[in-house]
Amino acid sequence: MKSAKICDSDILQVLTIIQMHNIRPKARLLHFNVILLVLLLPINLSAQQPTTGYLEVQVIDATTNQLMPVRVRLSRNGWAVKNLPKEATAVMYGVWDHADGYDYQPDSSFYVAGKFSLDLPPGTYHLTLAKGPEFVEQQHDIQIIAGQVQQQTYQLKRWINMPEKGWYSADDHIHIRRSPREDSLLLTWTQAEDVHVGVMLRMGDFWETYYPQYAWGEKGVYQKKDYLLTSGQEDPRTPELGHALGIGASDKVRFGKEYYYYDKVFDKLRELGGLGGYAHQAETFHGYRGLTLDGLRGKIDVLELLQFCASDKPLITNHYYHLLDLGIPITAVAGSDFPWCGQDHDKGPPERSARLGNVRFYTYVDGPLTYNSWKAGLAAGHTFVSNGPMLQFTVNDQLPGSKLEASKGTTLHITAHAYGHTAQVPLQSLEIVGHGRVLGRVTPSDAGQSPDHLSLTLDIPAEQGIWLAARAYGNPTQAAHTTPVYVQVDGKNFHNPVTAPQYLKLSEQYLKELKKNLKTRQTDPQYRGWQYRAGLERRIAETQQVIKGMKKQLK
Numbered sequence: 001m002k003s004a005k006i007c008d009s010d011i012l013q014v015l016t017i018i019q020m021h022n023i024r025p026k027a028r029l030l031h032f033n034v035i036l037l038v039l040l041l042p043i044n045l046s047a048q049q050p051t052t053g054y055l056e057v058q059v060i061d062a063t064t065n066q067l068m069p070v071r072v073r074l075s076r077n078g079w080a081v082k083n084l085p086k087e088a089t090a091v092m093y094g095v096w097d098h099a100d101g102y103d104y105q106p107d108s109s110f111y112v113a114g115k116f117s118l119d120l121p122p123g124t125y126h127l128t129l130a131k132g133p134e135f136v137e138q139q140h141d142i143q144i145i146a147g148q149v150q151q152q153t154y155q156l157k158r159w160i161n162m163p164e165k166g167w168y169s170a171d172d173h174i175h176i177r178r179s180p181r182e183d184s185l186l187l188t189w190t191q192a193e194d195v196h197v198g199v200m201l202r203m204g205d206f207w208e209t210y211y212p213q214y215a216w217g218e219k220g221v222y223q224k225k226d227y228l229l230t231s232g233q234e235d236p237r238t239p240e241l242g243h244a245l246g247i248g249a250s251d252k253v254r255f256g257k258e259y260y261y262y263d264k265v266f267d268k269l270r271e272l273g274g275l276g277g278y279a280h281q282a283e284t285f286h287g288y289r290g291l292t293l294d295g296l297r298g299k300i301d302v303l304e305l306l307q308f309c310a311s312d313k314p315l316i317t318n319h320y321y322h323l324l325d326l327g328i329p330i331t332a333v334a335g336s337d338f339p340w341c342g343q344d345h346d347k348g349p350p351e352r353s354a355r356l357g358n359v360r361f362y363t364y365v366d367g368p369l370t371y372n373s374w375k376a377g378l379a380a381g382h383t384f385v386s387n388g389p390m391l392q393f394t395v396n397d398q399l400p401g402s403k404l405e406a407s408k409g410t411t412l413h414i415t416a417h418a419y420g421h422t423a424q425v426p427l428q429s430l431e432i433v434g435h436g437r438v439l440g441r442v443t444p445s446d447a448g449q450s451p452d453h454l455s456l457t458l459d460i461p462a463e464q465g466i467w468l469a470a471r472a473y474g475n476p477t478q479a480a481h482t483t484p485v486y487v488q489v490d491g492k493n494f495h496n497p498v499t500a501p502q503y504l505k506l507s508e509q510y511l512k513e514l515k516k517n518l519k520t521r522q523t524d525p526q527y528r529g530w531q532y533r534a535g536l537e538r539r540i541a542e543t544q545q546v547i548k549g550m551k552k553q554l555k
Helices: 008-020 025-046 180-192 262-271 287-295 318-325 371-379 500-518 529-553
Strands: 053-061 070-076 110-112 115-120 123-130 138-144 149-156 167-174 197-204 222-224 227-234 242-247 275-278 302-306 331-334 360-364 383-386 390-395 403-406 411-419 429-434 437-442 453-461 466-473 479-482 485-489
Touching: 053 123, 053 138, 110 180, 138 149, 167 242, 167 331, 180 197, 180 222, 180 227, 227 371, 242 262, 242 287, 242 302, 262 275, 262 287, 275 287, 275 331, 287 318, 287 500, 287 529, 302 318, 302 383, 302 479, 318 500, 331 383, 360 371, 383 390, 390 466, 390 479, 390 485, 411 429, 411 466, 429 453, 437 453, 500 529
Parallel strands: 053 149, 167 197, 197 227, 275 302, 302 331, 403 485
Antiparallel strands: 053 115, 070 110, 070 123, 123 138, 167 360, 222 227, 227 242, 242 275, 331 360, 360 383, 383 479, 390 411, 411 453, 429 437, 429 466, 466 479, 466 485
């Protein structure tokens, strides 16, 4: 409220009133103050006029008409609004388990369970509402007027419904510490991104662990309807061998005194009902060395094929095709590595574009989604990875991950579909890949095709074992890729006899590179591999023997 100014005319007016009413001298001072206050009251009331407007927003599912969790970003003149609604769902997060963020996401968006309200100064505001790749993102301009309530209800619509087709999304790489208190809050976050399975990873290094999880296996599952949270691990993590990934085990696994022996971790994860593999496409932290060392010896189950940690082009297949062409089945998975990785990975923490579910993998689930039905689909390899395009792929009606027995000369009937959205996921191409080669390709400019839907059917003779997969591309940062169908012909494996010799040679180079690295005593405390030289060299020798046998077998 602005203070009123008293002028000479105000005082003169008060004195005149007192004289006119013949007020006794002792009461004159009191009356003087009262009358002066009354004269000034209109000035004070006018200063109390409202200076803000009030925004009330509800977001509902266009199909169910129910409130639903969403991601919200509110900006004015290109800048994020710093007022946060009380309905925003807040959880502490940060790299190295630091408190980098709490209520806002790195891009200044926030999550709500379906509605929020906010006092705002007058002006024009821009509102963005989003809920993962299956829903159409909405943009709205809102005019706020002082003293008025602006009530808005928005319906978010799906352009595709993958759960109706039996496919459920998962982010296998989320780093947030979790206690039972955070469960409902974190589930609101994953629901807002339409991530049906959120895997919260405890992270480790040679010295320490980070992002603790309160329970493992079924005891660590928190589920509401068809959304659930579960625990996993990214441990061991070393700059010499890469980052290991563990999903679905009934307990955490860590061998502190044998930290560089990843195979012991992978064996124990399997014993505990889980799956193990490598993160970051094996592209960063020399993960290709570990992938070679453990993959060729049959120790791994999964590989993160899609992620922004290595490139803003998230699909990197080099190391995946390496193992596949050697006849080693690997299930494709994907995860955001929140809050570490976004498309601006070179800008430093916290990543400004880091987001839960910015890449994800879909698992086919037979029946309702439960922790165990999801694990069964994942163990069977029924997956594809995506950050936009949606895939449907079969070979002789078999899903990705299936092992298909065929007789020589019979026909392999291959069907692939890619689904997109003209504005949000504009499809550029759909490819059927066999042994790393493109066997068929369509684009929106081909007859009968469109940016919303691409389809391709091939019939090829079963001449030899082969792995077959589908991949699709949207805009420059959007891609999808299935786990292969593994075709064995007359009982022979699906390896690629053409590329196997060069991949075996490359495997030997990776092992030599690792062996050379172990000979140098490192002063940097991150590098501890040299302390495990004897045990790692034994494992290198075992892998070299495997390669020797493969050279004879994979001709």
